[in-house]
Amino acid sequence: MDISNLLKICIKALLNNKMRCFLTMLGIIIGVASVIAMLAIGNGSKQSIRAEIGSMGSNMIMISPGNGRFGGVRQSGSSMQTLKLSDYESIVRQASYIDKITPTVQSSGQAVKGAKNTPTSIYGVNEQYLDIRGYEIASGSCFTESDILHANKVCIVGQTVVNELFSDGTDPLGQTIRFGKIPMKIIGVLASKGYNSMGQDQDDLLIAPYTTVQKRVLAINYIQGITASALSEEYTDQAIDEITKILQTNHNIRIGQDNDFNVRSQQEMMETMSSVMDMLTVLLAAVAGISLIVGGIGIMNIMYVSVTERTREIGLRMSIGAKGRQILLQFLIESIIISVAGGLIGVVLGVAAAKIIALFGTPTAVSTFSIVLSFLVCVFTGVFFGWYPARKAAGLNPIDALRYE
Amino acid sequence: MNEIIRLEQIKREFIVGEEVVRALRGVSFTITQGEFVTIMGTSGSGKSTLLNILGCLDVATSGEYYLDGVSVRQMSKNDRATLRNRKIGFIFQNYNLLPKTTSIENVELPLMYNRHVSHSERRERAIAALKEVGLGDRLTHRSNQLSGGQMQRVAIARALVNDPVIILADEATGNLDTRTSYEVLALFQRLHRDGRTILFVTHNPELASFSSRTITLRDGRITSDIRNDRIASAAEVLAAMPKEEEE
Numbered sequence: 306m307d308i309s310n311l312l313k314i315c316i317k318a319l320l321n322n323k324m325r326c327f328l329t330m331l332g333i334i335i336g337v338a339s340v341i342a343m344l345a346i347g348n349g350s351k352q353s354i355r356a357e358i359g360s361m362g363s364n365m366i367m368i369s370p371g372n373g374r375f376g377g378v379r380q381s382g383s384s385m386q387t388l389k390l391s392d393y394e395s396i397v398r399q400a401s402y403i404d405k406i407t408p409t410v411q412s413s414g415q416a417v418k419g420a421k422n423t424p425t426s427i428y429g430v431n432e433q434y435l436d437i438r439g440y441e442i443a444s445g446s447c448f449t450e451s452d453i454l455h456a457n458k459v460c461i462v463g464q465t466v467v468n469e470l471f472s473d474g475t476d477p478l479g480q481t482i483r484f485g486k487i488p489m490k491i492i493g494v495l496a497s498k499g500y501n502s503m504g505q506d507q508d509d510l511l512i513a514p515y516t517t518v519q520k521r522v523l524a525i526n527y528i529q530g531i532t533a534s535a536l537s538e539e540y541t542d543q544a545i546d547e548i549t550k551i552l553q554t555n556h557n558i559r560i561g562q563d564n565d566f567n568v569r570s571q572q573e574m575m576e577t578m579s580s581v582m583d584m585l586t587v588l589l590a591a592v593a594g595i596s597l598i599v600g601g602i603g604i605m606n607i608m609y610v611s612v613t614e615r616t617r618e619i620g621l622r623m624s625i626g627a628k629g630r631q632i633l634l635q636f637l638i639e640s641i642i643i644s645v646a647g648g649l650i651g652v653v654l655g656v657a658a659a660k661i662i663a664l665f666g667t668p669t670a671v672s673t674f675s676i677v678l679s680f681l682v683c684v685f686t687g688v689f690f691g692w693y694p695a696r697k698a699a700g701l702n703p704i705d706a707l708r709y710e
Numbered sequence: 711m712n713e714i715i716r717l718e719q720i721k722r723e724f725i726v727g728e729e730v731v732r733a734l735r736g737v738s739f740t741i742t743q744g745e746f747v748t749i750m751g752t753s754g755s756g757k758s759t760l761l762n763i764l765g766c767l768d769v770a771t772s773g774e775y776y777l778d779g780v781s782v783r784q785m786s787k788n789d790r791a792t793l794r795n796r797k798i799g800f801i802f803q804n805y806n807l808l809p810k811t812t813s814i815e816n817v818e819l820p821l822m823y824n825r826h827v828s829h830s831e832r833r834e835r836a837i838a839a840l841k842e843v844g845l846g847d848r849l850t851h852r853s854n855q856l857s858g859g860q861m862q863r864v865a866i867a868r869a870l871v872n873d874p875v876i877i878l879a880d881e882a883t884g885n886l887d888t889r890t891s892y893e894v895l896a897l898f899q900r901l902h903r904d905g906r907t908i909l910f911v912t913h914n915p916e917l918a919s920f921s922s923r924t925i926t927l928r929d930g931r932i933t934s935d936i937r938n939d940r941i942a943s944a945a946e947v948l949a950a951m952p953k954e955e956e957e
Contacts, residue, residue, distance in 0.1 A: 310822045313822075314822065317811070317815070321809065321810045321811075617806060618806075618808060620806075621802075621806040621808075621819075622819070622823075623767075623791065624765065624767060624794060624800050625794065625795060625800060625819060625820040625823065625868070625872075626791050626792060626794045626795020626796070626820060626823040626824070626872075627791065627795075627823050628787075628788045628791045628792075628823075629787065629788075629791075630788075631823065703767050704762050704767050704768060707802065707806070
């Protein structure tokens, strides 16, 4: 008997039991659809987080004061005053894997223009900050070294601040606003960057020379952090090592002692986030995979019932010349048809579900891998769970099978 | 005359627990082409066991069985399956048609397991077989839309479609009412006249007079083997019967 005859027999047998066949398929359909949808959600979130972090600059390195002791009491990093401008200067002098670098100081407060005001943050940095963070100036220009040297009261504003303070449409360039009590002249407007993956508005800020923020806003002489960029992504680790060594020397930290600063890279953050998302994805897929197994057991169950129910048919087929192998193939193919058809429908539904979920704002990305994987799992399920019932059918004695009531 | 079946001292023993049940204790006979043989016996006489062996579904414990000149005893399971497919036509008491399946598809079934028969030839032969049993107008009826007699005639067509050397009928009229039984019997007689070799197993002594030879089994042995020169005509009996509609 050639395979096309066998296929005809199988499809015929399945069509004779449409409802049962569909219900069996349903297990597989739900299993596959949920595997694909879950993996799509996992992948989508991961991709969007990677993209967000990447847009901040994937070779970015952040140095912040670390936890330290102050008279026996552990202090939080932000209250530490261990980073000095001299640290920044020695990194600039000594580091070879660093492309751009800026000291950072930051303060929150109220930006005021006439009758309008808005809460925002001011970042005190040098002119390299824009390149490191990937900000672009939409109009105007950046401040100069001379502005930094003289702690000039100039600033660059983000779009959100512009929208709040200049909602009437006047050109903010050249205007003077106040941050707290300090009047500042707007010399540039940033191009909008939107929200980042943590939900922070990246346009809600003022950028000013770090000296201005240090001296005029905060009245401090230390710096709160250093942000740098490695020459390229692959040099990030070397750059981190280098900076760590320079700072350890500067701070007289002996081997075995805790560092009083932290050096972290954007890449590290990305990896942490990715691994969290990977774990989540695996978890989701595992849950969905379980439903696929349950679907497979459903197939096995139905095929067993089917073999019992069709014992006489099997006996007849054997008596008119069907070999055991042909009976085995018939039942195996039936279960494969159920699982593959269920798998195909599941793939379609899963992709559709992913698209619908995406409409509601959760990012999804259907990967070819997940489709191929779940489809292969389906075929495997069909063979695996169809095998035993098919073996049972093929092993029947035709004499007994014909008499079966 | 061609020898279709030759049995030589066929014995069949079953082991049930500790006990050995001797279903057949040395059965020998030959059937030549064109015979219509009734095998008669009460239940437990061994006629079912004999039929299973003749139908190559079972093998004898000892003794030789030649079907169309080929020894069956040493054959593998798969070879016997092929032999059944090519040389034997089975007819069962309970028809054994596939449910929800058309007459043509039911009749085509044996040819589905023969790779040498093409799709179109299969269909042609199925239609021819159905016409031969008088069901030319029931080709696409499903088995659940047919009466008992019609179902049995589909089953007979299925047994004819592979052009077997022998037709084995197991209580083929057992599930039918008297009138339909005679109709089916008349069909068998017509096939016999056309030169088919038929072996009809039954426990009903009335049916013996319609065949050309009757072998009676008892306790696994042949007790009589009678040739019948005056074959009664089932068609005549049928004609003599009052019509059902008139009752």
